[in-house]
Amino acid sequence: MDSVSTQQKSIFYPPGGILIWIVIYVELLTFGMAIAALAYYGSQERVLFHQHSQLLNKTIAAINTVFLLTGGYFAARAVYYFKAGLYAKTNRFFGWAIISGLAFLVLKIVEYHQKLEAGLTMNYSSFFMNYWLLTAFHWLHVLVGVVILFFIRRGIQQKKEKASLDDIEAGTAFWHMCDLIWLLLFPILYLLF
Amino acid sequence: MQKTLTYTYALLLVLTLTGALLSSFSISKTIVLAIVxxxxxxxxxxxxxxxxxxxxxxxxxxxxxxYGCLIGGVFITMLY
Incomplete structure (x- = not known):
């Protein structure tokens, strides 16, 4: 346990390994720049951004936030159970995390369908161009996250104790990164204008 | 550990719902600050x-x- 603690405290061994954290920071930087640009355009066209953000469905977005947070919670619990050697519980919680992610993806498709039906496409305004680009790019990340969780779960089912904690933590860190990005997109797109 | 995770999850839900409710009021500087x-x-x-x-x-x-402070600063600077 001491060696694990010492390893985790090393700058080269953040939870999940250094490579996934480099990926996470690159992703955060990319989305951060896009979000900063959105905030800048919003400050230049306050009235338009306010009017068009009111066309978004805040209830769906809030429910989607809950889905992602719930998925993150289940994934964190799954990692905890894996460390404790409780593989059945680990699989169950990863399964629930996958279901939460799928619920997010489906509800987002419902929201997209509503927007397309109302003619609120990418060409409608600069606000909607940002909305579609940012949320669609994030949607793809969540889809990749669900696939990663699926393979992690399958790996644990097949190998149990042979499954690597580093791989599981890295995959879960990617999943949590989707939470992090959404926690920034949700206020800027739906709440603040 | 399990309890910490559960309390954290509950806190996150409360903050999410509070932020969403606050945004239903007319947006003022205080509300922008609170949501950010x-x-x-x-x-x-x-x-x-x-x-x-x-x-x-x-x-x-x-x-x-x-990073969190930078993004929060950008939100506030641009929208405050």
Whole structure:
């Protein structure tokens, strides 16, 4: 346990390994720049951004936030159970995390369908161009996250104790990164204008 | 550990619902500040608790806190 603690405290061994954290920071930087640009355009066209953000469905977005947070919670619990050697519980919680992610993806498709039906496409305004680009790019990340969780779960089912904690933590860190990005997109797109 | 995760999850839900409710009022400077503060608090809570950055080297902790402060600063500067 001491060696694990010492390893985790090393700058080269953040939870999940250094490579996934480099990926996470690159992703955060990319989305951060896009979000900063959105905030800048919003400050230049306050009235338009306010009017068009009111066309978004805040209830769906809030429910989607809950889905992602719930998925993150289940994934964190799954990692905890894996460390404790409780593989059945680990699989169950990863399964629930996958279901939460799928619920997010489906509800987002419902929201997209509503927007397309109302003619609120990418060409409608600069606000909607940002909305579609940012949320669609994030949607793809969540889809990749669900696939990663699926393979992690399958790996644990097949190998149990042979499954690597580093791989599981890295995959879960990617999943949590989707939470992090959404926690920034949700206020800027739906709440603040 | 399990309890900490559950309390963290409950806190995140409360902050999310409070932020969403606040936005239903007419947006004032105070409300913008509150929503941004809640969002950055949630961001850091997920990073430290769910991603276990609390167990990582200070470098990674400082980096994520700086990022959160930078994004929060951008939100406030542009929209306040």
């Amino acid at each position: 503060a809640f969002s950055i608090a949630k961001f850091l809570t997920v990073a430290f608790q769910f991603m276990e950055l609390k167990n990582a080297h200070s470098f990674w902790k400082v980096l994520i806190v700086l």
